[in-house]
Structure formats: C-alpha cells, structure tokens
Amino acid sequence: MSSPIGGFYLHAQYRNKAAKFELMSKPKVTLKLRIALDGIPLIDETQTGTAETKCHLDNDHISVTALPTLIADEMIRLEFHILIKHLDSDIATPKQQVLNLEPGESLCVLVEGEERLTITASCSIIP
Structure with missing residues (x-):
C-alpha cells in the first residue's frame, strides 16, 4: 500500500520536469530597445x-x-508596458x-501616437 503523500510528491516532480522541458524548448531571443523622450534616450539596452x-x-x-512572442517562424510580436518616471502627469x-x-x-514608432515619445526595437532569435 502506498502513501497518499507519495502521489502528491510524484505529481509535483512531474510538474517540475514538464516546466523545465517547456522552458528549454522555447527559443531564446535578443531584444534591443531604445526609448526616447523629446529625442533624449531614457533607456538604450539589449537583453537576452x-x-x-x-x-x-x-x-x-x-x-x-x-x-516577446513568436507568432510564426519569421514573425515576433513584442508587447511593451512602459512607465516613465516624470513630473508631467501626461508623460508619467x-x-x-x-x-x-x-x-x-x-522598427521606430511613436508610443501610443505621442509625438514626444519614440520606441526603437529590434529582436532576433538565437538558434
């Protein structure tokens, strides 16, 4: 007769292995991001x-x-949530x-159509 706790332990181990496998199977991406306010860079970083x-x-x-989300083999969707620390409440x-x-x-675009705020982004997939 087995312990009911053993079932929970085995299930937790399985979930752990499945999560690690899923993480390893997802591709790595390199994101280069530059956000500027009135032409002055607020951030200019690259992260993998x-x-x-x-x-x-x-x-x-x-x-x-x-x-970053892969839409297809040759398309990446980047969804940004941006919060600028500024005294002007419209910008903040x-x-x-x-x-x-x-x-x-x-690609360089205006953020939410705001002429003062631009975002330049590029993304590549690491094989």
Missing part, C-alpha cells in the same frame, strides 16, 4: 531572454516590461505598445 517570458528593463527614468501615465517584427528587423 526566453520567448513568451516577460523581460524587465528598469532605470531611474523608466520602467519597461517586454513580452502607463503606456502600451505592440510591435510585430521579423527577426533582425529594426
């Missing part, structure tokens, strides 16, 4: 992470969460931007 895993970039001026409001890029492509 896993697809479908949030990536946090933060400094004294800005906090950015990026979520949380903003969102979604970009669809091909690997290696660089």
Whole structure:
C-alpha cells in the first residue's frame, strides 16, 4: 500500500520536469530597445531572454516590461508596458505598445501616437 503523500510528491516532480522541458524548448531571443523622450534616450539596452517570458528593463527614468512572442517562424510580436518616471502627469501615465517584427528587423514608432515619445526595437532569435 502506498502513501497518499507519495502521489502528491510524484505529481509535483512531474510538474517540475514538464516546466523545465517547456522552458528549454522555447527559443531564446535578443531584444534591443531604445526609448526616447523629446529625442533624449531614457533607456538604450539589449537583453537576452526566453520567448513568451516577460523581460524587465528598469532605470531611474523608466520602467519597461517586454513580452516577446513568436507568432510564426519569421514573425515576433513584442508587447511593451512602459512607465516613465516624470513630473508631467501626461508623460508619467502607463503606456502600451505592440510591435510585430521579423527577426533582425529594426522598427521606430511613436508610443501610443505621442509625438514626444519614440520606441526603437529590434529582436532576433538565437538558434
């Protein structure tokens, strides 16, 4: 006769192995991000992470969460949540931007149509 606790332990071990396998099977991506306010860069960083895993970039001026998702073999969707630390309440409001890029492509757009705020992003898949 087996212990009921053993079943929970085995199930937890299985979940652990499944989570590790899923993480290893997702491709790695390199994200290059530059956000500028009135032409002055607030952040200009490159970070490597896993697809479908949030990536946090933060400094004294800005906090950015990026979520890279593979849409197809040759298309990456980047979803950004941006919070600028600024005295002007219009600029300091949380903003969102979604970009669809091909690997290696660089794109520069206005964030939520705000002329003062631009985002330049590129993303590549690491084999």
